[in-house]
Amino acid sequence: MMNLSIIGSGNVGKHFVRLVENSENLNIIQWLSRSESSYQKIKTTSDFKNIKKADVYLFCVSDKSIHEASIKLNLTNQLIVHTSGINQFNVLCNNNRRGVFYPLQTFSKQNKTQELEIPMCIETEYKKDMKLLIDLCKCLNLKYYEINHEKRKILHLAAVFSNNFSNHLYSIAHKITKKNNIDFDILKPLIQETANKILLLEPTKAQTGPARRNDTDTINDHLKLLKNDDYKNLYKTFTQLIRDENKL
Amino acid sequence: MMNLSIIGSGNVGKHFVRLVENSENLNIIQWLSRSESSYQKIKTTSDFKNIKKADVYLFCVSDKSIHEASIKLNLTNQLIVHTSGINQFNVLCNNNRRGVFYPLQTFSKQNKTQELEIPMCIETEYKKDMKLLIDLCKCLNLKYYEINHEKRKILHLAAVFSNNFSNHLYSIAHKITKKNNIDFDILKPLIQETANKILLLEPTKAQTGPARRNDTDTINDHLKLLKNDDYKNLYKTFTQLIRDENKL
Numbered sequence: 001m002m003n004l005s006i007i008g009s010g011n012v013g014k015h016f017v018r019l020v021e022n023s024e025n026l027n028i029i030q031w032l033s034r035s036e037s038s039y040q041k042i043k044t045t046s047d048f049k050n051i052k053k054a055d056v057y058l059f060c061v062s063d064k065s066i067h068e069a070s071i072k073l074n075l076t077n078q079l080i081v082h083t084s085g086i087n088q089f090n091v092l093c094n095n096n097r098r099g100v101f102y103p104l105q106t107f108s109k110q111n112k113t114q115e116l117e118i119p120m121c122i123e124t125e126y127k128k129d130m131k132l133l134i135d136l137c138k139c140l141n142l143k144y145y146e147i148n149h150e151k152r153k154i155l156h157l158a159a160v161f162s163n164n165f166s167n168h169l170y171s172i173a174h175k176i177t178k179k180n181n182i183d184f185d186i187l188k189p190l191i192q193e194t195a196n197k198i199l200l201l202e203p204t205k206a207q208t209g210p211a212r213r214n215d216t217d218t219i220n221d222h223l224k225l226l227k228n229d230d231y232k233n234l235y236k237t238f239t240q241l242i243r244d245e246n247k248l
Numbered sequence: 249m250m251n252l253s254i255i256g257s258g259n260v261g262k263h264f265v266r267l268v269e270n271s272e273n274l275n276i277i278q279w280l281s282r283s284e285s286s287y288q289k290i291k292t293t294s295d296f297k298n299i300k301k302a303d304v305y306l307f308c309v310s311d312k313s314i315h316e317a318s319i320k321l322n323l324t325n326q327l328i329v330h331t332s333g334i335n336q337f338n339v340l341c342n343n344n345r346r347g348v349f350y351p352l353q354t355f356s357k358q359n360k361t362q363e364l365e366i367p368m369c370i371e372t373e374y375k376k377d378m379k380l381l382i383d384l385c386k387c388l389n390l391k392y393y394e395i396n397h398e399k400r401k402i403l404h405l406a407a408v409f410s411n412n413f414s415n416h417l418y419s420i421a422h423k424i425t426k427k428n429n430i431d432f433d434i435l436k437p438l439i440q441e442t443a444n445k446i447l448l449l450e451p452t453k454a455q456t457g458p459a460r461r462n463d464t465d466t467i468n469d470h471l472k473l474l475k476n477d478d479y480k481n482l483y484k485t486f487t488q489l490i491r492d493e494n495k496l
Contacts, residue, residue, distance in 0.1 A: 189364070
């Protein structure tokens with residue numbers, strides 16, 4: 001049985017608590033948080049002076065709070081890991097063996113923990129600690145990838161393009177349809193299928209649309225329909241990038 | 249029993265043939281195409297001189313071929329419909345009652361017809377023909393929306409943003425990870441979940457990431473990592489658009 005201490009009760013913390021509680025061979029020995037929260041029989045405590053002994057201390061706090069929170073626990077020679085995509089392990093208090101346990105997934109109140117596929121990007125300061133993080137992933141039934149800080153930064157950047165920016169494109173589509181009294185729901189199955197397609201095809205090979213076909217008539221029609229200059233420029237930029245990709 | 253004639257054996261034509269063949273109360277009376285194709289007992293014919301009588305003639309041909317193909321069939325006073333997102337029904341030969349039967353979905357060889365959700369955008373020249381297209385949607389078990397040409401053009405534009413351009417963002421993420429020897433598969437669950445989220449939340453409310461949090465340190469780190477000027481500009485544009493959205 002591996003004992004975990006979880007620090008933080010935001011979306012990441014809550015999802016990890018649920019994951020741990022639903023897996024065998026893992027036990028939450030303590031759930032630390034300034035704010036009150038609970039899941040099944042587990043309750044948070046804000047008593048940072050009585051820290052119980054755990055095999056791994058998992059910091060699920062905001063990027064800016066990692067350093068401070070890790071000092072507050074006042075631990076020595078323990079395996080402490082954060083869950084941030086952008087930070088190095090050395091933002092954690094250096095009295096300890098440090099590491100990163102970064103879940104490459106988006107967590108919200110709405111999504112169901114058990115239905116989420118969560119690829120884990122793991123890194124440790126000392127080689128011998130890697131086995132423990134791998135065991136933890138195995139117990140949680142999560143796929144893992146050993147990723148150092150340089151690569152994790154790149155992954156984080158790629159995720160911003162493929163996810164944050166995609167979501168903003170959905171948002172633009174939502175605004176365009178709403179303004180014209182069209183039900184946004186009509187677009188949802190296509191959005192789903194576009195994301196599904198890359199499971200089978202490389203994105204470049206899955207590309208469709210007027211820019212891919214170099215259909216100048218449709219492209220000009222679309223540019224005439226767009227009244228917002230930012231969206232017009234975005235349309236032109238993507239059209240050019242997709243056309244350039246065709247030439248390769 | 250409704251009799252359909254399907255013209256064209258590209259991806260759209262093939263998917264419709266499969267849908268029709270797997271639904272009761274519908275019959276393919278003829279499948280016309282210049283190229284040979286077959287599905288179960290149905291085979292294409294290229295004999296455009298012997299056109300059988302059908303209740304609806306469904307043109308699943310490229311935008312540029314609609315007009316010519318509809319003339320070639322030499323029909324009079326029949327219900328003929330095309331499947332294009334951008335064209336008006338009047339590109340079809342005017343000896344007939346015309347309409348549009350536009351599936352707002354992306355069709356490829358890879359996707360499975362029966363697993364696809366296909367919202368139908370329908371329009372007819374004459375009111376009385378609308379009932380027939382609605383019945384056709386019901387027989388195919390497809391959701392339908394009565395959408396005129398003006399709205400269909402807007403939907404098509406919105407689909408270019410939310411799908412064609414999203415796919416290009418996946419492509420950029422693929423290039424960034426590949427260049428740095430990182431497995432693109434790590435990003436796939438996050439891409440899926442981002443598309444799933446909008447089933448529960450408005451896209452603007454689902455927005456996450458450094459731009460949404462106004463996390464200037466991470467944004468600057470990302471801009472330093474980007475060597476390609478086009479991607480850098482795209483990053484800046486999206487960041488600004490997401491920040492502006494925050495202010496609303």
